[in-house]
Structure formats: structure tokens, C-alpha cells
Amino acid sequence: xxxxxxxSARAISxxxxxxxxxxxxxxxVMRGDIFGIIGPNGAGKTTLFSCIAGALSPTSGEIFFxxxxxxxxxxxxxxxxxxxxxxxxxxPFRQMTVAENISVAAHFGAGRRRGADADRSVRxxxxxxALAPDASxxxxxxxxxxxKRLEIARAMATEPQVICLDxxxxxxxxxxxxxxxxxxxxxxDSGITVLMIEHHVHAVAGxxxxxxxxxxxxxxxxxxxxxxxNDPAVITAYLGAD
Amino acid sequence: xxxxxxxxxxxxxxxPLIAPLFLDRGMLNDLWQLALAVILASAWNLLGGFxxxxxLGYSAFLGIGAYTTLLLSLKGVEPFLTLxxxxxxxxxxxxxxxxxxxxxxxxxxxxATIGVAEAVRVCASSVSFTGxxxxxxxxxxxxNFNLNYFSMVILAIAVVATAAYVKSxxxxxxxxxxxxxxxxxxxxxxxxxxxxxxxxxxSAAMVALAxxxxxxxxxxIAPTSVFDFRLSLSIVLMPILGGLGTVIGPILGALIFSTxxxxxxxxxxxxxxxxxxxxxxxxxxxxxxxxxxxxxxxRLAPVRRIFNAS
Numbered sequence: 001x002x003x004x005x006x007x008s009a010r011a012i013s014x015x016x017x018x019x020x021x022x023x024x025x026x027x028x029v030m031r032g033d034i035f036g037i038i039g040p041n042g043a044g045k046t047t048l049f050s051c052i053a054g055a056l057s058p059t060s061g062e063i064f065f066x067x068x069x070x071x072x073x074x075x076x077x078x079x080x081x082x083x084x085x086x087x088x089x090x091x092p093f094r095q096m097t098v099a100e101n102i103s104v105a106a107h108f109g110a111g112r113r114r115g116a117d118a119d120r121s122v123r124x125x126x127x128x129x130a131l132a133p134d135a136s137x138x139x140x141x142x143x144x145x146x147x148k149r150l151e152i153a154r155a156m157a158t159e160p161q162v163i164c165l166d167x168x169x170x171x172x173x174x175x176x177x178x179x180x181x182x183x184x185x186x187x188x189d190s191g192i193t194v195l196m197i198e199h200h201v202h203a204v205a206g207x208x209x210x211x212x213x214x215x216x217x218x219x220x221x222x223x224x225x226x227x228x229x230n231d232p233a234v235i236t237a238y239l240g241a242d
Numbered sequence: 243x244x245x246x247x248x249x250x251x252x253x254x255x256x257x258p259l260i261a262p263l264f265l266d267r268g269m270l271n272d273l274w275q276l277a278l279a280v281i282l283a284s285a286w287n288l289l290g291g292f293x294x295x296x297x298l299g300y301s302a303f304l305g306i307g308a309y310t311t312l313l314l315s316l317k318g319v320e321p322f323l324t325l326x327x328x329x330x331x332x333x334x335x336x337x338x339x340x341x342x343x344x345x346x347x348x349x350x351x352x353x354a355t356i357g358v359a360e361a362v363r364v365c366a367s368s369v370s371f372t373g374x375x376x377x378x379x380x381x382x383x384x385x386n387f388n389l390n391y392f393s394m395v396i397l398a399i400a401v402v403a404t405a406a407y408v409k410s411x412x413x414x415x416x417x418x419x420x421x422x423x424x425x426x427x428x429x430x431x432x433x434x435x436x437x438x439x440x441x442x443x444x445s446a447a448m449v450a451l452a453x454x455x456x457x458x459x460x461x462x463i464a465p466t467s468v469f470d471f472r473l474s475l476s477i478v479l480m481p482i483l484g485g486l487g488t489v490i491g492p493i494l495g496a497l498i499f500s501t502x503x504x505x506x507x508x509x510x511x512x513x514x515x516x517x518x519x520x521x522x523x524x525x526x527x528x529x530x531x532x533x534x535x536x537x538x539x540x541r542l543a544p545v546r547r548i549f550n551a552s
Contacts, residue, residue, distance in 0.1 A: 053429070055425070055428075055429075074428070074433075075425075075428040075429055076428045076429075076431050076432055076433045076434070077433075079428075079429065079430060079431035080431050084429070084430070085429065087426070087429075091423050091425065091426040091429070092423075092426070093418065093419050093422040093423060093426065093427075094422060094423075095418070095422055096415075096418065096419075096422065100415065103415065104412075104415050104416060104418075104419045104427070104430055104432065105430035105431065107412040107415065107416070108412075108416060108430060108431035108432045108433075109430055109431040110431065114412065118412075154430055155430075157430070158430055158431055
């Protein structure tokens, strides 16, 4: 594993009964990367995130985060060590306000903030994610665009070193996508390494410095966006063979 | 509005403390019972209301507290000094149950707690040191109703204050996160298992303290009284009736429950009808207002605003 890699996967496989959702996937993410993961529906992208974040345990293979083996660690431990994910289908605490949602993450994430310190962190993140006007609204009453931002805001509040964003642009309008792209850049610029699964190929190509392509659980390409987008195997996976 | 609320809370705490100045013994006995109900309901609410883990096994903790106090008193220990031990034993027992049971979610957890509580009751009925099914009596000469009354009332105030503190603390917010979406809570770093164990232990200890005071005042306990499944059921009913996960809900529920209990028990014909009535109440609340009385109050907010404006 390269010494500057913050996150490395070695031959990760995940089997659900007869389905091999991930087949021996290897990759390295460098500190400061925006690492895009693309692939057709059912390619295993979300399963990969679940394996990394600790919600699922890979069937075989190893995951290293900051040099430590992470296999099988519970989700909350992974978060406390500095890696967090968002969910494609948003999972807010619906009966809490936006600020309270973020506050829980500030208290129990890797930052473990308390009291005024936690409040400051919450205010800061509300500003950065443009949620400040909705701070005291119940999460259950938000629009999908706001919920996607809340999902990111809550992940940011855990103060991660690596943030895994699972289709945070799904369902957003073009103006919101521009905002989301700016937010993701600002997250990277604040020193957090970003992994992102995204269906908006232009957004992911514009943001990422490396892209990995999955198809049927296998890695079929990896490299800089231009190179990956022109790869015949990737074009075939997306458009089908002629 | 905030100061009105503070005054009401202060009054609710002070009134039962000065009640012995103007109420007779019978009324004080009813108040003692209300204080017990408030403790059970508020303590249960820490786990069941705040964290959403509905346990039907709380009679076990009341029984552990009551039996610890009674057995040690029979050995000659001052009854009030036995209370902390009962609390510690109940908390330890809650962790032993919680370790496997909290792996289960939703109704499966609830069913497991019924099993544990019933197992405890059966064991207590069949071993000899609990007095078996005929129960045990406190040693004579240790009865002081005023002391018993104040102890129960002060414990009730302490439990409610603790519940209010927990609700607004980071710990309470973590419990709320677990209740609303346990996976998302884990996903922001909440160790859900540890939180549930802590809430369980805290509430078990409180219930055991009440159990010890129950034994001291009642002077007689038996597995059928303190380990009764109907007791576990009533403990759950009160917070649901009043408003799950709120501070005042369990108190309102306890108020209704104790009043009903006292009134019903005094009418021979209705004596055994209480389970029927509680069952009916539970169904009505679940169907029409899952947030209980507190939920009804919140629904009336627009009406209150009209009154305040005029």
C-alpha cells in the first residue's frame, strides 16, 4: 500500500448468498483526493461504501484506513476514527431540528465536541451548507435538496478525515447541483478526503482527480477522469456492446 | 410563558412535600402511591420513551430492589441503608439482560424482556430464600410512615429532575437519535449498544430504589406482588398514556393511572376490571394519539393561541 494512501482496499469481496456483489476490488485513495466511483446500477458501489464504513463486513479482503485494518469494526467506531458516509436514501432524525441533527454528530463523531464548542461547530456547518435559515426546522419537514445537504452537514459534523458521499446529487435540480459541487470542493479544500458515488457523470468528472469504475462488482477501470471516460471498457459498460 | 412553566414545576415539587401539613393519612397514602407510579413511569421512560426500547420486564428491577431491602433487613441491616445495594444489583442485572437482548430490535426486544421478567418471577417463587409464593414480611418495629412518605416523594422529584436533565443532555440526544434511526445514529458515532445499556442501568437502579421503599412501606412482599407481569404492563401504560419520550408525559400518565387504580379498587364490582380498562385506554391512545396527552395538548396549540390573543 502506498505510504501516502489514507484509505486502501485489498481484494475486497462481498457475497450475498449466490450474488457476488463485490469481486476482489483493490484501490487506494490518497489524502486530499476527490475519488469518484461510478458504474451502472447494481454495480456494487453502495455495497462498497457499506463495507468501508463498517455497516457490512466484507466476505474477504482487507480495508486499511490510516494504516489500520478496519475489517469488521462497528460503524460507530469507524466514525470515531475519522471516516463517515452519507446515505443515498437520506436518513435524518426526523423529529429533531436541523441544528439538533448536526449537534448529535458534533457530539459523538470523531470531534467529540461538548457545550459551547459543539454549538460553534454546529453554527459553522449550518453556514457552510447553507442550512442556517432552516436551523430550527424539523428535519421531517425539509425538501429533498435540503435533506441531501443535511445528510452532508451531519457527516461533516463528525469531523472526518475521509467522507464517503453516496449520490448526494440525486434528485437535485441543476442549480442545486452547482451548489453541491462547490460544497464538495470546499470540503476537500478544508483537508478532508472525499470518496463519492455519483450518477451525474459530468459532475463527478469535473470534481474528481481519480475515478474508479465498477461493473457487476468488478473494477473495470481506474485513473484520471479523461482517461477513464475514454476507456472502451467503460463505454461498453454504460452503453452496451454493439 | 417560560416562567409560568418554572413556577408550575416548582409547585408540583413543593406541594407533595408540604402536603402532610393539611392532608390526612389516607390521602397521603394515595400520594405515596402516586409518587411510586411517577418514579416507575419516569424511569421506564428513560429507555422506553427516550431511546424507544419498549421493555415489558421492569417488574424484575422493582422486585430486585424490594427483595434486597427485605432480605437484608431480616438480617438486621437498617432498611434505608440497603437501598443503594438494591440499585446496584438491579443495574448489574439490567446489563446482564441488556447485553443479549439489545441485539434484538423492536418487538423482538420487547418479547425477550417479557421472557426474562417471567423467568425471574418463576425463580423467585420456587426458591426458598424469597419466602416462595407466600412472600416475606419486614421485621417489626421498623415502621415510620412519615419517613416512608418523604423518601418516596423525594425520590420521585429526583427521578423527574434526572429525566429532565437527561433529555436535554448530549446523552439524551444520543438516545433520541437511536429511537429515530438506530443505523443513522451509529453512522454519526453513537455507540447505540452502550447508550441503551446505560439508559437501562440508570432506570433499573431508580426502579430498584422505589422497590426498596415499597418493601419498607408495604412491610410485606411476595413474588406475585413485586414480580407481577401486570405491574410491568402498568409501568409501560403510564408513559404511553401521558406522552412517550417527554418529561411530563409519565407524570400525567401516573396521575391518571393512580387515580383510576385507587377509585377502581374501592368499587368491588370494578376491582378486576382494571386490565380491561387499561387495555382499552392503550388501544385508544395508540389509534388516535400515539403521543398521548402531551400530543393532544400540542394539537390544541392553535386553539391556545386564540385564547392567548383575546
